[in-house]
Amino acid sequence: NFMLTQPPSVSESPGKTVTISCTRSSGSVADNSVQWYQQRPGSAPILVIYEDDQRPSGVPDRFTGSIDSSSNSASLFISGLKNEDEANYYCQSHYKSVWVFGGGTKLTVL
Amino acid sequence: QVQLVQSGAQVKKPGASVKVSCKASGYTFIDYYIQWVRQAPGQGLEWMGWINPDSGGAKFAQGFQGRVTMTTDTPTTTVYLELTTLTLDDTAMYYCVRGSGVSYSIGDYWGQGALVIVSS
Secondary structure (H helix, E strand, C coil), X not given: CCCEECCCEEEECCCXXXXXXXXXXXXXXXXXXXXXXXXXXXXXXXXXXXXXXXXXXXXXXXXXXXXXXXXXXXXXXXXXXXXXXXXXXEEEEEECCEEEXXXXXXXXXX | CXXXXXXXXXEECCCCCEEEEEEXXXXXXXXXXXXXXXXXXXXXXXXXXXXXXXXXXXXXXXXXXXXXXXXXXXXHCEEEEEECCCCHXXXXXXXXXXXXXXXXXXXXXECCCEEEXXXX
């Protein structure tokens, strides 16, 4: 199995773009899809990116995802930051039907 | 619309068991796996396992094997999670999640969560 490592916290000002990384410890990040979830305080997580770079309907196009084989990591980009984007973000992948979550990143919008 | 509605909060003593329900609606119940994910207070997400409502087959995270049971009741489109021999560390919010896509690896809909408190 593998681990997914995220920075514990990131912060940025409204209107700016923030990047949250998710590094896979072993195996290739391209081998299994990566999903991203947003969790606001007191609420259940919601899916914001699936299959590396796909956006569910209803998620603003300010949210984009990508993977980079050279760094073996996935990234979530949020542009035009709004106060409502302040939340915890979790990456998730899978291997042989086992789900693996990153530790989560707290995004603070300054 | 797809909905997963979970049972309410429960308080249990150490050593007891807890059973959490998750009623699915708005889609064909047997076409999607249900995953279970828990979150201890102030902590991250922890995957517990999945159940295939069509076959009843299940797979559990290593740390829960022997202590967890997942079952389904197709007529009522309800999935159940039972966790035995509870300890204080099992205090958490328990989420059911619809698994879609390849290998049912995408958690596209989440229940509202069921809080389980283990306290003596």
